[in-house]
Structure formats: C-alpha cells, structure tokens
Amino acid sequence: MMNDATQSPLGRATPYSSHYDPGLLFPIPRASGRAALGIAGAPPFVGVDIWNAYELSWLDPRGVPRVALGEFHVPADSPNLLESKSLKLYLNGFGHERLAGIEPLRSRIAADLSQAAGAPVTVILHDLREAAHRTASCEATAGRSIDDAGIDIDRYAPPEPGFLGTLPGDEVEETLVSDLLKSNCPVTGQPDWASLRVEYQGRRIDPDGLLRYIVSFREHAGFHEDCVERIFVDIMRCCAPRRLAVYARYTRRGGLDINPWRSSDRRAPAGNIRLPRQ
Numbered sequence: 001m002m003n004d005a006t007q008s009p010l011g012r013a014t015p016y017s018s019h020y021d022p023g024l025l026f027p028i029p030r031a032s033g034r035a036a037l038g039i040a041g042a043p044p045f046v047g048v049d050i051w052n053a054y055e056l057s058w059l060d061p062r063g064v065p066r067v068a069l070g071e072f073h074v075p076a077d078s079p080n081l082l083e084s085k086s087l088k089l090y091l092n093g094f095g096h097e098r099l100a101g102i103e104p105l106r107s108r109i110a111a112d113l114s115q116a117a118g119a120p121v122t123v124i125l126h127d128l129r130e131a132a133h134r135t136a137s138c139e140a141t142a143g144r145s146i147d148d149a150g151i152d153i154d155r156y157a158p159p160e161p162g163f164l165g166t167l168p169g170d171e172v173e174e175t176l177v178s179d180l181l182k183s184n185c186p187v188t189g190q191p192d193w194a195s196l197r198v199e200y201q202g203r204r205i206d207p208d209g210l211l212r213y214i215v216s217f218r219e220h221a222g223f224h225e226d227c228v229e230r231i232f233v234d235i236m237r238c239c240a241p242r243r244l245a246v247y248a249r250y251t252r253r254g255g256l257d258i259n260p261w262r263s264s265d266r267r268a269p270a271g272n273i274r275l276p277r278q
Contacts, residue, residue: 018095025090025116027080033226037233045232047076047262049225050272051087055255056125058094058105065095068102069126070109071272076262078119081225087113088254102127139273141195141249143175146207153212157219159230163212164238166203171242173201178214179277181248186221194224194250195275196231202241210235224250228260236264245269251277 017024034043053070060066070091074082090112099105102125110123155163181194196214198205213234217227232246245263247270257278261269 016089016092018093020093020097022090022112022115024086024093025112026083026086027116027118028083028223029079030081030225031079033223034229036226037230039229039233043076043229044236045076045229045262045264046266047260048269049074049076049081050259050261050269051082052252052257052259052272052278053087053091053255054252055088056091056094059096059098061098061100063098066102067128068105069128069131071124071126072109072113073122073124074113074117075119075121076225076260078117078121080116080118081223082113082116084256084258085254088256139275141177141179141197141275142270143177143197143199144207145178146176146211147178147180149208149211151208151211153215155212155216157216159220159234160213160216161234161238163209163216164234165206165209166239167206169204171202172204174204175199176205176207176210178211180211181214181217181227183217183220183222183227186223189221190253192224192227192250192253193277194248195277197245197247197249197270198231198235199245199247199270200235200239200241201243202239205235205239205241224248224258225260228262232262249273249275249278 051072051074056070057065057067106123106125110121113121113123176198177196179195181196183192184190185192228246228248232244236244243264247261249259250257
C-alpha cells in the first residue's frame with residue numbers, strides 16, 4: 001500500500017519519543033507528484049534533495065549528550081521522498097541513544113534513510129567546531145536578481161506557466177535568482193519560503209515573466225521537491241533551454257531545511273551554501 005501524505009504525522013499532535021525507532025520514518029512515493037506533471041517513468045532530470053538537520057543529539061557511552069549538524073543527500077531518482085516531520089521525530093529518537101561515536105550514528109542514519117527512500121542516501125555529520133566556518137557567515141545566491149523588476153503582479157495561484165517565455169536575440173548562458181518563492185505545505189497549509197536559482201543556456205528567458213511565474217506559487221500547495229520539479233518542467237517546456245538547472249534553498253522548519261536541485265545534466269549542484277534566511 002502506497003503512503004499518502006494525509007496519513008503522515010504532519011498536522012497531527014504527535015508524541016515525541018526519546019528512543020530510537022526507524023519505523024517513525026514516513027516515505028512518500030515521488031510518482032504521484034510527478035504524474036501530475038505528466039512524468040511517467042524516468043524523469044527528465046537528475047538531481048538531489050539536500051537536507052540540513054540542526055537539532056541532532058545523542059549520548060556517548062558515559063551518558064553525556066553530544067550534538068552535531070546533519071547533512072543528508074537524497075537522490076532525485078529515489079522512489080520515495082522523506083516526509084519532514086517524520087524525519088524530525090526519527091532524529092529526536094536518538095536523544096537517549098548511547099552510541100560509541102559519531103560514525104556509528106552516521107552509518108545507522110544512512111542505513112535507515114536509504115531504506116526509507118529506496119536508494120542510497122549520503123549522510124554527513126559535522127562536528128560543531130569543524131562546521132563553524134560553514135555557519136559563521138551567510139552567502140547570497142549567486143546570479144542576477146529579478147526581484148526588482150518594477151512590474152505589477154496580481155496572480156498568486158495557481159502556478160501559471162503561461163507567464164514563461166523567451167526574448168528575441170542570441171542565446172545566452174546566465175543565472176537568474178529570486179528570493180520571492182513561497183508555497184504552502186499541502187497537508188498543514190503552513191508557508192514554505194525559499195530562494196530560487198535558475199541556471200540555463202539557451203534563448204534569453206523573459207525575467208519579468210519568470211518573476212510573475214515564481215510569484216504565482218504564492219498560494220500553491222506542494223512539497224518542496226514537487227514545486228522545484230514543476231518549475232523545472234514548466235521552464236523546459238515553455239522556454240526549451242539547451243541546459244537547465246533549478247535549485248531552491250528553503251528556510252528551515254522544525255530544525256530542518258530542504259534544498260532540492262534538479263538539472264538536465266550531471267553537473268555538480270551549487271553546493272550546500274547557507275543563505276541569510278537559513
């Protein structure tokens with residue numbers, strides 16, 4: 001039986017267990033969201049969902065609490081995505097788990113997340129002192145911002161691919177960025193905020209139309225991963241770039257942030273940078 005998001009812990013009063021339980025993880029098949037985009041079989045992109053976990057703690061063999069930052073890379077070709085609250089509940093379960101060190105914790109999390117996702121998940125655990133350089137400063141999203149176009153906007157849902165188009169002229173290779181992506185959780189209705197990076201090669205994308213399109217997600221209900229895949233598919237269909245990569249950096253909720261990257265080729269993603277709102 002396929003898991004449905006409405007059956008997940010999202011939006012429900014849920015007891016937080018302080019004991020390890022991999023059964024708390026709630027995978028959701030990607031196929032249902034992709035079917036709504038007309039994707040059957042292998043998707044027209046490669047990619048990864050980069051999760052950052054800021055609330056991760058366990059006990060050492062003497063019972064002393066330890067903490068770390070978690071970084072999880074879930075491949076976009078995995079059969080399932082991971083529901084965020086279930087992951088939070090799962091990670092919280094390590095709170096009273098005694099482990100011999102950070103490596104046993106890493107390997108156990110990697111095995112459990114891979115089992116839930118249906119594909120190998122890369123898990124990196126950062127010691128706080130070693131990670132200080134990563135969190136000490138924030139970076140801006142690299143690229144040309146389209147947010148100050150000076151246009152009027154009055155469409156906030158549903159996402160409107162008709163806004164997308166290209167301008168006359170030679171092909172270009174550029175990166176457009178916006179900090180105005182906002183959608184809503186399809187189960188709880190809570191807002192999800194993100195900065196979006198669109199890197200492409202092809203006919204110049206109309207930046208005003210792209211901005212209107214991004215803002216049209218403002219009242220849309222969709223998981224982070226589904227929103228990014230919709231954006232990728234719509235841009236590819238409407239603008240037909242030779243190469244396209246879409247990367248969204250979402251703000252954290254419940255100690256987790258999710259950052260999906262989708263690309264038409266296997267070039268490395270922009271990296272797990274920390275933006276000002278993260």
